[in-house]
Amino acid sequence: MLAPAANPINLAIVGTGNCASSLVQGLAHYGEGLNDPIGLTRYEMDRYRPHDIRVVAAWDIDRRKVGQDVASAIFARPNCTTRFCEAVADTGTLVEMGRLLDGVADHMSDYPADRTFVPAELPEPSEDEVTERLRDERVDVMINYLPVGSQQATEFYATCALKAGVAFVNAMPVFIASDPAWARRFAEAGVPVIGDDIKAQLGATIVHRALTDLFRRRGVTLDRTYQLNTGGNTDFLNMLNRTRLTSKKISKTEAVQSVAARRMEDENIHIGPSDYVAWQNDNKVCFLRMEGRMFGGVPLNLELRLSVEDSPNSAGVAIDMIRCAKIALDRGLAGPIEPAAALFCKHPPRQMTDDAAHDALEAFLNEGAKVSA
Numbered sequence: 001m002l003a004p005a006a007n008p009i010n011l012a013i014v015g016t017g018n019c020a021s022s023l024v025q026g027l028a029h030y031g032e033g034l035n036d037p038i039g040l041t042r043y044e045m046d047r048y049r050p051h052d053i054r055v056v057a058a059w060d061i062d063r064r065k066v067g068q069d070v071a072s073a074i075f076a077r078p079n080c081t082t083r084f085c086e087a088v089a090d091t092g093t094l095v096e097m098g099r100l101l102d103g104v105a106d107h108m109s110d111y112p113a114d115r116t117f118v119p120a121e122l123p124e125p126s127e128d129e130v131t132e133r134l135r136d137e138r139v140d141v142m143i144n145y146l147p148v149g150s151q152q153a154t155e156f157y158a159t160c161a162l163k164a165g166v167a168f169v170n171a172m173p174v175f176i177a178s179d180p181a182w183a184r185r186f187a188e189a190g191v192p193v194i195g196d197d198i199k200a201q202l203g204a205t206i207v208h209r210a211l212t213d214l215f216r217r218r219g220v221t222l223d224r225t226y227q228l229n230t231g232g233n234t235d236f237l238n239m240l241n242r243t244r245l246t247s248k249k250i251s252k253t254e255a256v257q258s259v260a261a262r263r264m265e266d267e268n269i270h271i272g273p274s275d276y277v278a279w280q281n282d283n284k285v286c287f288l289r290m291e292g293r294m295f296g297g298v299p300l301n302l303e304l305r306l307s308v309e310d311s312p313n314s315a316g317v318a319i320d321m322i323r324c325a326k327i328a329l330d331r332g333l334a335g336p337i338e339p340a341a342a343l344f345c346k347h348p349p350r351q352m353t354d355d356a357a358h359d360a361l362e363a364f365l366n367e368g369a370k371v372s373a
């Protein structure tokens with residue numbers, strides 16, 4: 001069991017898949033005494049360090065995870081991400097049976113069990129029961145890691161967070177923070193929300209955005225572009241079901257469109273998950289092409305291939321989102337926390353360039369320093 005944190009942030013995790021695995025491994029890796037500068041934008045944010053985050057509640061619907069300590073559940077199949085931290089101590093928190101709703105893609109039953117979900121077939125909790133658990137465990141922040149396309153299940157957990165006064169971090173592409181009606185509900189309830197759809201540390205989106213911004217700044221017109229992504233984790237398997245993809249495509253496409261000098265016609269911008277390749281496991285490969293015109297209207301094109309382990313690529317960003325959500329709670333802020341959303345998410349309520357979002361977050365964090373000085 002871990003030593004008590006100086007400034008604890010009590011975290012609830014919805015969905016103990018690969019992203020949760022990297023997050024929980026990261027909390028152990030960057031634990032007390034290991035002030036490792038590699039991979040974090042900052043070790044301390046306000047007064048919070050990564051290991052101040054304590055997982056005090058977790059939900060999943062897979063038989064191999066429900067009932068296990070979170071520290072074991074994160075290594076259970078179908079999780080397949082890299083194990084970068086061998087010593088993940090028990091958290092003392094058991095994964096509980098969650099609410100299914102649309103949280104699993106139907107076609108997954110066609111694939112081998114070690115690649116897909118195995119339903120726990122246990123009674124599902126009601127809204128009141130989840131809300132009560134959040135209150136009982138004094139949860140500060142809930143992070144949503146449900147699969148792409150889980151509209152109803154995301155709304156279920158967001159409602160529980162609202163009722164319990166728990167800040168909501170939405171790492172996946174169902175629109176909550178960026179949906180005006182949901183944003184209003186959080187603002188009226190006095191609860192902060194950060195979302196939607198996490199932007200990985202050095203992932204396809206941030207690289208594509210940075211290059212699109214570079215074209216703009218250098219006066220190069222971007223005429224057409226694609227971003228093709230392949231991977232072999234359950235996220236990619238789930239996304240073979242194209243009907244689950246609507247909001248994901250909007251999120252990823254707008255993230256790039258919003259920094260371009262001029263809007264490209266839909267037919268000239270193609271961004272999406274492109275295929276599931278089982279043996280890639282959690283390795284995600286992005287193939288990017290950009291075609292434009294420079295001085296004198298002379299054409300140019302750029303091609304890039306990015307290969308990353310998908311889940312650790314988002315975990316440091318998740319740590320920052322969780323810390324910002326707690327800082328917002330401490331300051332009595334409610335509704336969408338815009339600087340954090342713009343920097344950390346693909347589909348924030350208001351898009352900014354990444355430079356502007358970086359400066360806005362610095363200003364947000366410095367405001368607190370002024371208040372406490």
Ligand SMILES: O=P(O)(O)OC[C@H]1O[C@@H](O)[C@H](O)[C@@H](O)[C@@H]1O
Pocket residue numbers: 019171172173197198199200201202203204205206235310311313314
């Ligand atoms: O690489 P990008 O485009 O920033 O996307 C990263 C993240 O996008 C999310 O939608 C996925 O669920 C994560 O697994 C992934 O890490």
